[in-house]
Amino acid sequence: QITLKESGPTLVKPTQTLTLTCSFSGFSISTSGVGVGWIRQSPGKALEWLALIYWDNDKRYSPSLKTRLTITKDTSKNQVVLTMTNMDPVDTATYSCAHTRRYFRGSGWAYYFDYWGQGSLVTVAS
């Protein structure tokens, strides 16, 4: 059974750096084709993908936030960590991590988020 859980501060001040940890079980991030991503949802707004790290340590970032994000993994601890610098009140959101794997079709494949954590609400305020 795959489970994921986010942890981190609930309140950060503007300009500070946010560090969130995703702790997971039921899979290994060293398994070929597996990845863990971060998605956020601001109050009343759509889901926004932020970053993803693959089993081979390949990393992908949202172009609009790339300069502020860093994603890393600790395979031995079953954890993925996201850091976001220079936090602003507009970054107030629920931050979720999610599992992904290759979904094969013919000679190609895609990645979809098939297991999600419950999310962690982060408020940015002074």
Added chain:
Amino acid sequence: EIVLTQSPGTLSLSPGERATLSCRASQSVNNNYLAWYQQKPGQAPRLLIYDASSRATGIPDRFSGSGSGTYFTLTISRLEPEDFAVYYCQQFGNSPLWTFGQGTKVEIK
């Protein structure tokens, strides 16, 4: 940058009715790599449909997806009480790699 626009914003229906949700992309979705998710209040999103028309594990067959290119639909053939929720479409492969629509709320009429 690809943008997904969902319509309608809110769909008011009764249990037993058919629901049809739309997702329109600003450019062609790469290989029709499109998914649908269901989210209930206080819960994480749940993957329903992937590759535009394939049901995820454990998803009832009243949920079906169709479409290609820039226009996709999610159909719920007969709404059950547990189906009232917010539904999101999501594409993979264009830039940004993963993009979500703004959601359609299916509410009880």
